[in-house]
Amino acid sequence: MAPMGKEEGRRRRIAAVTGASGAIGMAIARQLAAIPGHEVVLVCRNEDKAAGCVEAISRATGNPHVRYELADLARQASIQALAQRWKGPLDVLVNNAAIAPPLRMQTPEGIEMQFATNVLGYFWMIDAFIEHLRQGSAARIINVASYWAGGLDLGDLEFKKRPYNNDAAYRQSKQADRMLSIAFARRLQPLGITVNACHSGDVGSTLSNSLGFGGHQSADAGAETPVWLAVSEAGGQHTGKYFEHQREVSCAFARDPEAVEALYAACLSY
Numbered sequence: 001m002a003p004m005g006k007e008e009g010r011r012r013r014i015a016a017v018t019g020a021s022g023a024i025g026m027a028i029a030r031q032l033a034a035i036p037g038h039e040v041v042l043v044c045r046n047e048d049k050a051a052g053c054v055e056a057i058s059r060a061t062g063n064p065h066v067r068y069e070l071a072d073l074a075r076q077a078s079i080q081a082l083a084q085r086w087k088g089p090l091d092v093l094v095n096n097a098a099i100a101p102p103l104r105m106q107t108p109e110g111i112e113m114q115f116a117t118n119v120l121g122y123f124w125m126i127d128a129f130i131e132h133l134r135q136g137s138a139a140r141i142i143n144v145a146s147y148w149a150g151g152l153d154l155g156d157l158e159f160k161k162r163p164y165n166n167d168a169a170y171r172q173s174k175q176a177d178r179m180l181s182i183a184f185a186r187r188l189q190p191l192g193i194t195v196n197a198c199h200s201g202d203v204g205s206t207l208s209n210s211l212g213f214g215g216h217q218s219a220d221a222g223a224e225t226p227v228w229l230a231v232s233e234a235g236g237q238h239t240g241k242y243f244e245h246q247r248e249v250s251c252a253f254a255r256d257p258e259a260v261e262a263l264y265a266a267c268l269s270y
């Protein structure tokens with residue numbers, strides 16, 4: 001199916017960035033829009049913010065092919081509705097949206113909010129967009145995770161047994177993002193779709209402030225590794241790997257394939 005438009009006979013490469021109204025997501029979207037031949041879709045939940053970001057990115061880059069789509073990424077039905085109204089291929093999916101509320105919150109479906117947004121949101125986006133990614137050209141999925149990761153409890157993914165602590169829930173969610181990248185990489189390899197995870201950078205943002213730190217890097221610096229994975233030749237040569245500062249780093253969570261599969265199965269059960 002024909003994509004949104006063609007330039008000089010070559011179709012634009014279409015990239016979706018979730019959480020693109022936030023610090024790092026907006027920088028990722030802007031950097032991608034600045035690369036010739038890209039069409040960038042900001043996936044956001046707040047229409048006013050989304051429209052403002054689209055305008056700012058179009059103005060800064062001169063790229064008219066920047067738009068937004070609305071979705072609540074903590075809710076599967078909202079993601080499925082987005083995938084259903086999406087027309088044509090998707091070449092790059094950057095899962096980036098995340099949250100770390102100080103108090104335990106739940107979605108209307110009763111799922112703990114960090115697990116729903118930071119983990120299931122990534123899972124559901126990949127799952128819902130597989131057909132569009134198949135139509136893409138050597139499609140790539142980049143899951144923005146973190147080096148700040150660990151403590152995943154497969155028996156208590158939603159902090160129902162443990163006392164909720166936003167730092168513990170956040171570290172668990174970022175471990176899960178890295179593990180799910182491995183699980184999806186294996187499943188999507190036959191389709192020619194790569195899946196990698198990365199640390200962004202330490203950037204001052206709503207999220208980092210809610211975790212109690214300010215960040216010493218710019219949002220643009222934080223966007224560099226995800227964008228590199230999305231567009232560079234080297235970034236397309238890997239799948240199921242974890243990256244920091246544009247370098248592959250051995251991931252401790254890859255050493256337990258049974259846990260990776262158990263997490264995948266747990267996410268699928270929602």
Ligand SMILES: NC(=O)c1ccc[n+]([C@@H]2O[C@H](COP(=O)([O-])OP(=O)(O)OC[C@H]3O[C@@H](n4cnc5c(N)ncnc54)[C@H](OP(=O)(O)O)[C@@H]3O)[C@@H](O)[C@H]2O)c1
Pocket residue numbers: 018019020021022023024025043044045046049071072073074075095096097098099117144145146147174199200201202203204205206207208215
């Ligand atoms: N900041 C750091 O130092 C740091 C370090 C390592 C990794 N990371 C990772 O980088 C990514 C981006 O973080 P950030 O620091 O840029 O955070 P941020 O500025 O707080 O942005 C988070 C984004 O996620 C969106 N979002 C949250 N819940 C959503 C939902 N239910 N539906 C749709 N969108 C939702 C927010 O939308 P609203 O604007 O509507 O709230 C916002 O656009 C995260 O995956 C994080 O784990 C960050």
